[in-house]
Amino acid sequence: MISNQALGKYGEDRAADYLHDRGYQIVERNWRCSVGEIDLVAQDANRLVFVEVKTRSGSGYGHPFEAINPQKVSRMRRLVAQWCATHEISGVNVRLDAIAVWVSHGRVSIEHLKQVY
Amino acid sequence: MSVAKSFAISLLGLAGTLIEIEAEISSNLPSFVLVGLPDASLSESKDRVRAAIQNSSLKMPARRVTVNLSPASVPKQGASFDLSIAVAILAATSEISHHSVRNFIHLGELGLDGSVRSVAGVLPSLLSAKSLGFSRAIVPAANLAEAKLVSDIEVIGVHSLAEVANVHGANLVIREPEQIAATVLEPNLAENSNLENLDISDILGQADAIRALTVAAAGGHHLLMVGPPGAGKTMLAERLPTLLPNLPLAQALETTAVLSIADHRRSAVVALNGLVERPPFEAPHHSASVSSLVGGGVGLPRPGLISTANNGVLFLDEAPEFQLPVLEALRQPLESGEVLINRSAGTARFPAKFQLVLAANPCPCGRSFGQARGCTCSEVAKRKYANKLSGPLLDRIDIRLAISAANAGQMALDLEAAQENQMTSKQLRQQVQCARELAADRLSATPWSLNVQVPGSYLRKQLRLATEVTQPIDRALAKGKISMRGYDRCLRLAWSIADLAGCDQPRREHIVEAAYLRGSDSPMVGV
Numbered sequence: 123m124i125s126n127q128a129l130g131k132y133g134e135d136r137a138a139d140y141l142h143d144r145g146y147q148i149v150e151r152n153w154r155c156s157v158g159e160i161d162l163v164a165q166d167a168n169r170l171v172f173v174e175v176k177t178r179s180g181s182g183y184g185h186p187f188e189a190i191n192p193q194k195v196s197r198m199r200r201l202v203a204q205w206c207a208t209h210e211i212s213g214v215n216v217r218l219d220a221i222a223v224w225v226s227h228g229r230v231s232i233e234h235l236k237q238v239y
Numbered sequence: 240m241s242v243a244k245s246f247a248i249s250l251l252g253l254a255g256t257l258i259e260i261e262a263e264i265s266s267n268l269p270s271f272v273l274v275g276l277p278d279a280s281l282s283e284s285k286d287r288v289r290a291a292i293q294n295s296s297l298k299m300p301a302r303r304v305t306v307n308l309s310p311a312s313v314p315k316q317g318a319s320f321d322l323s324i325a326v327a328i329l330a331a332t333s334e335i336s337h338h339s340v341r342n343f344i345h346l347g348e349l350g351l352d353g354s355v356r357s358v359a360g361v362l363p364s365l366l367s368a369k370s371l372g373f374s375r376a377i378v379p380a381a382n383l384a385e386a387k388l389v390s391d392i393e394v395i396g397v398h399s400l401a402e403v404a405n406v407h408g409a410n411l412v413i414r415e416p417e418q419i420a421a422t423v424l425e426p427n428l429a430e431n432s433n434l435e436n437l438d439i440s441d442i443l444g445q446a447d448a449i450r451a452l453t454v455a456a457a458g459g460h461h462l463l464m465v466g467p468p469g470a471g472k473t474m475l476a477e478r479l480p481t482l483l484p485n486l487p488l489a490q491a492l493e494t495t496a497v498l499s500i501a502d503h504r505r506s507a508v509v510a511l512n513g514l515v516e517r518p519p520f521e522a523p524h525h526s527a528s529v530s531s532l533v534g535g536g537v538g539l540p541r542p543g544l545i546s547t548a549n550n551g552v553l554f555l556d557e558a559p560e561f562q563l564p565v566l567e568a569l570r571q572p573l574e575s576g577e578v579l580i581n582r583s584a585g586t587a588r589f590p591a592k593f594q595l596v597l598a599a600n601p602c603p604c605g606r607s608f609g610q611a612r613g614c615t616c617s618e619v620a621k622r623k624y625a626n627k628l629s630g631p632l633l634d635r636i637d638i639r640l641a642i643s644a645a646n647a648g649q650m651a652l653d654l655e656a657a658q659e660n661q662m663t664s665k666q667l668r669q670q671v672q673c674a675r676e677l678a679a680d681r682l683s684a685t686p687w688s689l690n691v692q693v694p695g696s697y698l699r700k701q702l703r704l705a706t707e708v709t710q711p712i713d714r715a716l717a718k719g720k721i722s723m724r725g726y727d728r729c730l731r732l733a734w735s736i737a738d739l740a741g742c743d744q745p746r747r748e749h750i751v752e753a754a755y756l757r758g759s760d761s762p763m764v765g766v
Contacts, residue, residue, distance in 0.1 A: 184301075185269060185301035187268055187269050187301050187302075188269045188301060190268050192270075195268065220268060222301075235266055235267060235268065236266075237267075238267055238268045239267065239268075
C-alpha cells in the first residue's frame with residue numbers, strides 16, 4: 123500500500139510521460155502559488171496546456187474525473203492567470219485539460235480530456 | 240453512439256403529449272445536466288437515475304451527460320420519466336440497443352437500487368401512446384394490471400432497470416425482485432361501493448325513500464333528501480351505489496383513467512386492481528374546498544372529487560353546511576358532465592358525469608319537521624339555511640324527497656315484512672339494470688344512454704306522450720304550480736319509472752309518481 127502523496131506523484135509522472143510520448147513539451151511541474159497548485163504545464167505546438175492530474179487506485183471512490191468539480195475548474199482558471207502573470211506571458215493560446223490515471227492490479231490506464239469546462 | 244433518444248408521455252389532465260428524451264454524452268468532465276422544463280421532482284431524477292444505473296451492474300459514463308426533454312415548452316412533472324431517462328443514457332453509451340429503445344414507450348420511477356417502482360397515470364398515458372402510434376410499452380410490474388387494460392399495445396412489466404436493459408439487448412443477471420411492501424395496505428380499497436357490507440335491506444321503514452333511490456339509480460337522476468337527523472338520509476345515500484349496475488367497459492375505462500391520476504392512494508388501488516368496474520362513491524365532508532371538489536392544485540391541475548366520482552355517486556351530506564362557492568361550482572359540471580381547469584401551466588379537461596345526492600336537515604337544529612316541536616331556530620335562521628341551496632342548483636335536482644323519521648309502527652310492520660319480501664340490493668340492482676337497458680335501447684340513436692341526460696325538447700317532441708297521460712302535469716303547469724323546467728324533469732322521471740315497470744312508455748300513474756318524486760321547488764320549507 124502506498125500513500126496518497128506517493129500515488130499522486132506516481133500518477134503525475136505517468137501523465138507527464140503520456141504527454142511527452144504524444145509530442146507535448148513539459149514546461150513545468152507542480153507549480154505552486156497562494157491560490158493552489160498546477161500539476162503540469164505543457165506546450166502543444168503554439169498552445170500552452172494546463173493539466174490537472176487525478177490518480178486513483180481501485181474504484182471505491184468513483185472515477186477520477188468525478189473529483190474534478192466546477193469549483194476545481196474555476197480555481198484552475200485563476201491559477202492559469204497567476205502563472206501567466208508570474209511568467210510575464212501574454213497573448214498565448216491556453217487550454218485546460220484533465221488526465222485520469224487509474225492504477226489497479228499493477229495495470230495503469232490513462233484517460234485524457236481536452237478543453238474541459 | 241453518443242446521442243440516443245427514448246420516448247415517454249407527459250400528462251396534462253387525461254391528455255398525453257409525446258415527450259422525446261434525448262441523451263448526449265460529450266467528452267468532458269463528468270456532470271449530469273437535465274434540460275427541458277422539469278419540475279422539482281423531475282430534477283431529482285438525476286440522482287435516482289445515476290444511482291440506479293450504477294447499482295444495476297451498468298455503467299454511468301464518467302463524462303458530461305446532457306439530457307433534453309422535448310418539446311421543452313410542455314411542463315413535465317413527477318418521477319415517471321426516470322426510466323426513459325436512464326434508458327436514453329444507456330442507449331447513448333451503447334450499453335443497450337438504441338434501435339430497440341425507440342420502439343417503446345417507457346414509464347416508471349427508479350429506486351436507488353435499480354428497482355422500477357409504480358407510477359400514476361399509466362392507463363391514460365398508454366391510451367395516448369396508442370393513439371400516437373406506439374405498439375409497445377415497458378411499465379413497472381406493479382402497474383401491469385392497469386397497463387393491460389389498453390388493447391392493441393404490447394406491455395412488458397418490469398421489476399428492475401436490469402430487466403429493461405435485457406429487453407433492449409443487454410445480457411445481465413437478474414436478481415430475484417425484492418418483495419416491495421405494498422404502498423396500500425388495505426386489500427379491499429374498493430370499499431366505496433362495498434357490496435358485501437352494505438345492503439338496501441338494512442333500512443327499515445323508508446319504503447318511499449327506497450323507491451326514490453331505485454328510480455334515481457335507474458335514470459341516473461340527481462337526488463335531494465330533506466329530513467330530520469336520524470331519519471336515515473346518510474344510510475340511504477351510502478346504499479345508492481349498491482343499486483347501480485357494474486359500469487360498461489367504456490365508462491369503466493374512463494373512471495379508471497381518472498382514478499389513476501388522482502391522489503396516491505387511489506392510483507395505487509388502480510395499479511393493483513386494474514379496471515374499476517363498480518361505480519365510485521365519494522362523500523366529502525362539508526369543510527371541503529372548491530379545488531378539492533372541482534379539481535385544481537398548484538402547478539399542473541389534478542382531478543377533484545367530482546371527477547373521481549365520474550360515472551358514480553357524489554354524496555354531499557349536510558349540504559347547506561358546505562361553503563356557498565363550493566355548491567355553486569357544481570352547477571356547470573352538472574350541466575356539461577365535464578370540468579375544465581385552467582392553470583398557468585395549462586388547461587386540463589376532466590370528465591365529471593356524477594350523480595349528485597344531497598342530504599339536508601330541514602333547519603339548523605334539525606327539528607323543524609311535522610309540527611316542528613322543539614325547533615329552536617328563528618325564521619331568519621331557517622330561511623338563511625334553506626337559501627344555501629340556491630334555486631339554480633335545486634333546479635338541476637330531479638328528485639327532491641322529504642324523508643320523515645321512521646316511526647315505531649312502520650318499523651314493526653317492516654320488520655315483519657322483512658322476513659318475507661323486502662327487496663335486497665341485488666334484486667333492485669337487477670331491476671335497475673333492466674330499466675337502464677330499456678332506456679339505452681330507446682336512446683340508441685342518440686348520444687345519450689340515461690334518462691337524466693335527455694334534454695326536455697327531445698322528450699316533448701320525439702318522445703311525445705298522449706295528452707290524457709300528461710294531463711296531471713299539464714294542469715299543474717297551466718296553474719303555475721310547476722315551471723317548464725319542472726315539467727321536463729317530471730317527464731324524465733316518468734320515463735325512468737316506466738322503464739323500471741318494464742313499460743314501453745309512461746302511463747298516467749307514472750306521471751303522477753314522477754310529480755310526487757319531483758317534489759316542491761322549495762323543498763327545505765314545510766317538511
